[in-house]
Amino acid sequence: MLKKLTHLTIFLSAISAGLQAQPADKLTSFVNPFIGTGAVDASSLSGSNFPGATVPFGFVQLSPDTQDNPDNPASGYDHNDKTIVGFSHTHLSGTGVADLFDVLFMPATGEVKTVPGEADKPGSGYRSRFSHNEESARPGYYQVKLSDYNVNAELTATEHTGFHRYTFPAGAKSQVIIDMNHSLNKKRSYWSCRIIGAELRVIDNKTIEGYRILTGWAKMRKIYFRAEFSRPFSSHKMINGQRVYENEVFVNGTNIKSVLNFGENNKEPLLVKVGLSPVSLENAKMNMDQEISGWDFEKVVSEAENKWEQELEKIHIEGTKEQKQIFYTGLYHAFTQPNNMADVNGEYQASDFTIRKADDKKHYSTFSLWDTYRAAHPLYTLIQQERTADFINSMFRQYDTYGYLPIWQLWGDENYCMIGNHAIPVIVDAALKGLKGFDIGKAYEAVKGSSVRTHPGSPFDLWNKYHFMPENQQSQSVSITLEMAYDDWCVAQLAKKLNKTDDYTYFMARSMYYKNLYDSQTGFFRAKNDDGKWVSPFNPLQYGGNGGNPYTEGNAWQYFWYVPQDVKGLISLVGGDKAFITKLDQFFTLKDLPGEVNGNASGFIGQYAHGNEPSHHAAYLYNYAGQPWKTQAYVAQVLNELYNNSFSGYSGNEDCGQMSSWYIFSAMGFYPVNPANSIYAIGSPVLPKAVIHLPGKDFTVTTKNPSKKNLYIQSVKLNGKSYNKTYITHQDIVKGGTLEFTMGPQPNKKWGVSADARPLDSAFK
Template identity: 70%
Template sequence: MKAYLILCLILCPAWLQAQHTPEKRVVQYVNPFIGTGAVDTNSLSGSNIPGPTTPFGFVQLSPDTRDAPDDPASGYDYNDKTIVGFSHTHLSGTGVADLFDVLLMPTQGEVKLSPGKSQVSRSGYRSTFSHQQETARPGYYQVLLQDYGINAELTATAHTGMHRYTFPASTQSHIVIDLDHSLNKKRGYWECRIIDAELKVINNHTLEGYRIITGWASLRKVYFHAEFSKPFDNVVMANGNNTPYPTTLLNGTALKAALNFSTTDKEQVLVKVALSAVSIDNAKMNMAAELPGWDFDNISRQCADNWEKELSKIKIEGTPEQKQIFYTGLYHAFTQPNNIADVNGDYQATDLTIGNAPDKVQYSTFSLWDTYRAAHPLYTLLQPERTAGFINTMIRQYKTYGYLPIWQLWGEENYCMIGNHAIPVIVDAVLKGIPGINAQDAYEAIKASSVTEHPGSPFAAWEKYGYIPEDIESQSVSISVEMAYDDWCVAQLARKLGNTADYNHFMERSAFYKNLYNVKTGFFQAKNKDGNWVTPFNPLSYGGNGGSPYTEANAWQYSWYVPQNVPGLINLMGGNKAFTAKLDTFFTLANKPGDVNGNASGFIGQYAHGNEPSHHIAYLYDYAGEPWKTQYYVSKVLNELYNNSSSGYAGNEDCGQMSAWYIFSSMGFYPVNPANGIYAIGSPILKAAAITLPNGKTFSVSVKNPGKPNIYIQSVKLNGKPYTKTYITQNDIISGGRLEFIMGTKPNKSWGITPAGVPPVWGYNN
C-alpha cells in the first residue's frame, strides 16, 4: 500500500499535467510556404501564395517577388531574393497569372516611382529579403525588408487587408501605392492592359481609387479604400514614366503614388485597404463592417481562429510531416473559390450589371477542369453550405450569360480549358442532397449548357459525328471523352427528375467515347470529319491547350478517362488481363526527352501526377481485380510526390485539386467518378482520421501498421464487420461509422478481388 501511494505521488503530477495540456491547434501544422517554389526538374512551383487570407475570402494579401508576375502565377517564388511589394489579390495554385491588385510597399530614402525607360521592367522600390527573417502562418505574414530595415506584417479579413510596417527613424519614410502592378503586359496567354485608373487623396490619412484592367479576365473593375494610422505629410503621384509631382488626384493608365512620412525609430504605421468589385462606396462599407478598428493582432487571431474552425473538420493522426502536408492541403483547398460579393451582397454580374445575392455570397475563381475531380467532392463533405453557394452562383451565371462556368474569374468567363465541368459539380451536389439548391433550376442550367454552342463545346458536331473531329475543333480527343462524362452526369439528374427522354439521349451521348477508340493501337485517337484517323500518331506526343488532339497530356494519359463506365472501358480494351497489362506498361514506360510540356511533371512511367488527367488512374486496378497494384501506386504518389518543402507539389496546386487528391488518398479512398457516390479504396498512410460531418455524425478511419513499408491492405472492417469491397459509398460516410485497415508489407491478393468487391458504376439507391 505504501509503495502504491509513493507511485501515485510520482505519477499524479504528470497525469494531471497531461489532463490540462491543451490540444495543439491544427493551424499550427499549416505551412503556407509549401508549394511556393520548385527546386527540382520533376516538380512545378505549386504556385501558391504565402500571405494571409480568410477561408474562401476575397482578399488574398501576399508578397510579390516579380514586377510583372508570369511564372509562377502566384507572383511569389520562394527562390527569388527580392520583394517588390504586397498586393491584395492573387490566384493560388494556378498555371496562369492574373490579379495582383493595389500593391503597397514601404520604403525609405529616395523612391523612384518612374525609373525611366532603361529600368522600366524593374520597380524603383524593391528590397532584398531572407527566408530566415520571414514568417507565414494562417492569418499572418511577416518579412524584414533588408534594404530599408523595415519589418512588414500582414493580416486580412474577407474583404480587407491590414499592413503593419515598423520603420527605422527617418525624414524620408514612404508607402508606395502601385496601380500599374499586374501580370506581364508584354507577354503571356492574354493581353493585359490598364484601361483606366484613378488615385484620389481624401484627407491626410485616407486615399481611394480604382483601376479597370484586362487580362485573363477580360474586364475587371477593382475599387479600393485605404486608411492610414499615421497622417502622411504629403503625396506625390506619377502616371507611367512621367515625373512625379505633388497632387491629390490623378487619372491615367499606369498610376503610382508615394505617401511620405517622418518616422521615429521602431515606429509602427498601419494601413487598412478594403476592396470591392462594385464601387468605392462598397469598399468603404466593407471596411466599416469588417475592420473598423486598428487592432492588428486581434484581426490576425480572428483570421487564425476562422481557419482553425474550418480545418478542424478533419482531425488526423500521423507523422509531423504528414500533418503539415494534410492541413496545408486543406488550407489550400479552402483558399478558393472566392466570395466576390460585398458585405451587402452586391456583385458585378456577367452581363456587367450589379446584382445582389440574397445569401451575400457570389463565388468566383472556378478552376473547374481541375477541381471537379476531387476538390468539389471534398467541399460537399465539409462545406455543404458553401457548396450551395457555389452552385447558386453558377446558376446565376447561366441566367445572365447563357451557360454555366467553364473557368470563371472575377465573375467573368474566360473559357480556359475544356469540357463543361460545372455539370458534374452541380449533379454531384444535387444527388447528395445538399440543401439550398433548386434541382429544377440546376437541371435547366446543365441541360442548356450541354446543347448551347459556346467556345470549346461544338455540340452540333458532337451530335452529328458522335465525336469531335480534329479538323473542326483542336483538342478533339480530350474534349470528346470529357464531354461524354459530362453527358453521363446530365443523364443522371434527368433520371432523378423523371425525364426519361433526356436520360436516354444523354446516356447515348455518354458512350460517344467509343467512337474514338482505335482497336488496332489500343488508344483513343483523333479522327477528322471524314471518319479517318489523324496521322501520324505517336501516343507519347504531348499536347498543350491547342494544336493537338490532347489537352495538357498525351494519348497514354487520356486512354483511361471513362470514369462514368470503367467496366465498359475494360471491355473495350479486351478484359481485365489486357486492361491491367496496359496499366502496368503505363506506369513503367519512361518518357523520351522532349516529349513532355510545361504541364507534365511528377512522373511514374507515363503517369504524370503534376496534372489532372492522371489523377484517377492509379485507382483503376481496383476495377480489374488487382487492387494491390492500386495500393502500390497510390502509396508511391503519397510518399514520393508530396512533401512539406517549398516544392511540396508535383505540379501546380490548381486551386485545391492537388491537395484534395492527397486529403482523400491519405485517408484511404478517392472519388474516381466524382458524381456517382463511390470512393475507390487505395492505401491509407495516416494512423487515423475523423471527419466531422455537417449532420453531427463522425466518419473515422483507423490504420494499424501505417506507413512505409506497410503499403498493402491485409484486411478491412467497416463498422466492426469484415469488409472485402474495394470501395465505400457516400452513404457509408454520411451515415457515420468506422473504417479500419490492417496494413502489411506484402499484398493480400485475395482481398477485394471478387466481382462483388469491384466498384460499381452507380452508388445511389435512386
C-alpha cells in the same frame, strides 16, 4: 524529378519559426503556407501558391510579389527569388496562369525611386532584397523583413480588407508606394493585359482611394480600394508615367503611382487598412468599416486564425508532423478558393458586367473547374455542404446572365479556359447526394441547357452530327470527346433521378460516344477528321497543350483512362481484365518521353503524371480489374514520394485545391474516381487515424501498422464487420461509423479480388 522530391532536404528555418509561434494543439500550427511556393530547379514545377494572408474563401489575398510582371509562377511569389517588389491584395492560388495582383503597396525609406527596378540589380528601383531567415507565415498572417530598408512588414486580412503593419527604423524617412500599374505580364503572347484606366485620389492626410479597370485573363475587371493610415502623411507625390506631381490631389491614367511621405517619427508602427470592392469606392469603404472598425492589428490576426481553425477542424487526423503539415496545408489551400465576390451589402459584378445583389451576400467566383471537379468539389460536398450550395447558386447566376454554366470563371467573368463543362458534375454530384440549399429543378435546367447550347470548347452541333469531335473542325478533339461524354453521363443521372426518361436515354447514348474514337489497332483513343479517317501520324507519347493537338495538357497514354463513367466498358473495349491490367502496368512503367512535353507534365511514374489532372484517378483503376494491391502500391508511392512539407511540396501546380484534395482523400484511404457517382475507390491509407466531422455524427478511419513499408491492405472492417469491397459509398460515410484498415508489407491477394468487390458504376439505382 521523383528522386529529387524524395530526397529533398531543404527546410526553411523561417517557416519553422512561423509555425512554432502558435499553440501546438491548434490545427493551424500545422499549416505551412510556404508549401508549393517554389520549384527545386528549372526541371520541376512550382505549386504556384502564395504565402500571404487570407481568410477562408475570402476576396482579399494579401501577399508579397517577387516579380514586377508576374507570369510563372502564377501566384506572383517564387521562393527562389531574392527580392520583393511589394504587397498586392489579390492573388490566385496554385493556378497555371497568372492574373489579379491588384493595388500594390510597398513601404520604403530614404530617397525612393518610382519604378519597381530590376530583380538582379538592388537599388535600381523600389523593390527590396529579403531573406527567408527573416520571413514567416501562418494562416491569416505573413511577415518579412525588407532588408534594403530595414522595414519589418506584417500582413493580415479579413474577407474584403487587407491590414498592413510596417515597423520603420528610428529616424528613417518613412514612405509608402502605391502602384496601380502592377499586373500580370503585359507582354504575354496569347492575350493582352493592359490597364484601361485608373485613378488615385487623396481624400485627406490619412486617406487615399482609387480604382483601376484592366483586361487580362479576365477580360474586364474593375477593382476599387480605400486605404486609411494610422497616422497622417505630411506630403505626397502623384505619378503618371514619367510625370511627377507634388502634393496633387488626384491623378488618372494608365500607369499611375503615388508615394506618401510619413516623416521620421517612427516610434510606433504605421498601420494601413485597405478595403477592396469589385463594385464601387463606396462599397470598398463600407467593406473596410464593417470588417475592421479600429486599429487592433493583433485582434484581426487572431480572428483570421480562428476562422481557419474552425474550418480545419472539419477533419482531425493523427500522423507524423510531416503528414499533418501536408494534410492541413492541403485543407488550407482547398479552402482558399472559390472566393466570395459579394460585398458586405451583397452587391457583386455579374458575368454580364452589370451590378447585381445576392440576398444572402454570397456570390462565389474563381472556379477552376477542369481541375477541381475531380476531387476538390467532392471534398466540398462532404465537409463544405452549405458552401457547396452557395457555389452552385453562384454558378446558376452565370447560367442566367450568360447562357451556360461556368467553365473557368474568374472575377465573375467567364474566360473559357480548358475544355468540357465541369460545373455539370459538380452540380449533379451535389443533387444526387441530396445537398440542400439550391433548387434541383433549376439544377437540371442549367446542366441540360449547358449540354445542348454550343459555346467555346463545346460545339454540340459537331457532337450531334458526328458523335465525336472531328479534329479538323475542333482542336483537342480526343480530350473534348472523352470529357463531354462524361459530362453527358452526369446529365443523364440527374435526368434519371427526376424521372425524365427520354432525356436519360438521350444523354446516356451521348455518354458512350467515347467509343467512337477507340482504335483497336493501336489500342488508344485517337483523333479522326470529319471524313471518319484517323489523323496520322500517331504517336501516343506526343503531348498536346491547349490547342493544335488532339490532347489537352496530356498525351494518348494519359487520356486513355478517362472514362470514369464506364470503367467496365473501357475494360471490355480493351479485351477484358488481363489486357486492361497489362496496359495499366505498361502505363506506370513506360518511361520513354518525347523530346518535348507540355509545361504541365511533371511528377512522372512511367507515363502517369501526377503533376496534372488527367492522370489523377488512374492508380485506382486496378481495383476495377481485380488487382487492388497494385492500386495500393502506386497510391502509396504518390503519397510518399510526390508530396512533402517543403516549399517544393507539390509535383505540379496545386490548381486551386485539386492537388491537395487528392492527398486529403488518398491519405485517408479512398478517392472519387468518378466524381459524381458517390463511390470512393479504396487505396492505401497512410494516417493512423482520421475523423471526418459531419453534421451530428463522425466518420472515423483507423489504420493499424501504417508505414512506408506497410503499404498493402491485409484486411478491412466497416463498423466492426469484415469488409471485402474495394470501395465505400458516400452514404457509408455520411451516416457515420468506422472504417478500419490493417496494413502489411506484402500484398494480400485474396482481399478485394472477387467480382462483387469491384467499385460500382454508381451508388444510385
